[in-house]
Amino acid sequence: MLIEYGNTTVLPTWELDETVPTGYSRIYHVLAGEVHYEAAGRSCPLKPGFLYALPSTMPYHVWRNREKDFVCTYLHVDFSQYRVSGLIEMDASGDTCLNAFVRAVSLAIREERIGLVEQMAEDFSFFLRSSDAFVASSRMLTQVQAYILAHISEPVTVEDLSRLFSYHPNYFIRLFRRETGHTPYQYIVQQRMQYAATQLNRGLNNEEVCYACGYTDSSTFTRAFHQYYGVTPQKYRKGFRKP
Numbered sequence: 001m002l003i004e005y006g007n008t009t010v011l012p013t014w015e016l017d018e019t020v021p022t023g024y025s026r027i028y029h030v031l032a033g034e035v036h037y038e039a040a041g042r043s044c045p046l047k048p049g050f051l052y053a054l055p056s057t058m059p060y061h062v063w064r065n066r067e068k069d070f071v072c073t074y075l076h077v078d079f080s081q082y083r084v085s086g087l088i089e090m091d092a093s094g095d096t097c098l099n100a101f102v103r104a105v106s107l108a109i110r111e112e113r114i115g116l117v118e119q120m121a122e123d124f125s126f127f128l129r130s131s132d133a134f135v136a137s138s139r140m141l142t143q144v145q146a147y148i149l150a151h152i153s154e155p156v157t158v159e160d161l162s163r164l165f166s167y168h169p170n171y172f173i174r175l176f177r178r179e180t181g182h183t184p185y186q187y188i189v190q191q192r193m194q195y196a197a198t199q200l201n202r203g204l205n206n207e208e209v210c211y212a213c214g215y216t217d218s219s220t221f222t223r224a225f226h227q228y229y230g231v232t233p234q235k236y237r238k239g240f241r242k243p
Contacts, residue, residue, distance in 0.1 A: 002121040003194045004076040004201070007109050008243055012066040016242070018059050021181040023190040024078040026054040026243075027124060029092055029102045033070030037062050037087060049093035051102060053128055056084045057181050073106040074243045077121045078194060079128075081142050083180075086133035098127055114201070140165060141179055148191045153214050158184045193228040196221070197236070206233045 003024055010033075016026075028035075028046060035046040039060035046052050046062070054060060056078070064070040092098045101120070108116045128134040137145075144161055151160075161184055162172035176184050192213045199209045207218050215221035225233050231240045 001078045001080060001194065001198065002075065002118045003078060003197050004241060005074065005109055005117055005121070006243060007073050007106055010064060010070040010072065010243055012064070014064055014070065014242070016060070016062040018061070020059060020186070021055070021057045023056055023180070023182070023187060024076055024194060025056045025084040027075040027077060028052045029073040029106070031071040031073070032068070034065035034068045035062065035070055039087065042087070044087070049091065051090045051092040051098065053084050053088040055086055058085070072243065073102060073109065075105070075121050075124070077124065079122070079125055080145055081137050082125060083135045083137055084128070084133055085135050088128055088131045088133050090127060101127070138179055140175065144176070144184070144187070145191065148188055149195070152192065152195050153212055155214065156188055189224065189228070193225060196225060196233070197229070200233055200237050209233065
């Protein structure tokens with residue numbers, strides 16, 4: 001599922017400090033700038049000319065040198081049946097298929113061909129599968145995500161999800177946290193917020209998105225959205241969002 005995308009020069013104050021797993025992967029084709037990445041004791045630069053997929057299952061910290069513009073094409077993607085367990089780096093320079101692909105993605109974004117961008121975001125999985133950090137999700141996680149998305153406008157509880165596998169809720173919570181790094185409740189919220197972002201990108205208004213992703217009033221939805229993305233749905237729709 002494509003959540004967010006763009007061709008941009010990132011603000012000088014841009015910084016990502018994800019203290020819990022995001023549940024989706026940020027993908028950057030770095031065109032210019034000096035960017036630093038830290039996670040699980042690893043520290044490295046994100047180099048121009050390279051494509052990076054950031055982890056979906058672990059915390060990380062990323063920031064830019066304020067003196068050098070960070071220019072990139074970016075996508076936020078939940079690969080549904082796959083997880084990104086660590087930083088993936090791929091050389092996207094030169095006369096290569098990957099270079100042609102990321103340039104085509106950039107052009108599709110520029111031309112606002114959103115359906116094409118959504119399809120190409122999913123197709124990134126073909127390039128990422130060569131990395132050991134691109135891990136197939138378990139049958140449990142795949143079924144949980146499918147159930148949540150199928151019932152995204154309805155109340156979904158941990159008890160509902162645990163019943164899918166005939167597990168006691170406490171046992172299900174332990175299994176789920178072991179695989180994803182967060183609780184089922186946190187995952188439900190993530191899926192709702194990511195779905196909300198896709199609907200805002202498609203032009204739905206705040207009230208429509210509120211009910212579409214299972215909230216009963218717009219003020220509760222707005223608070224949840226602001227807590228997750230750092231901006232209100234109205235500002236998000238106007239482009240106030242973090243690459």
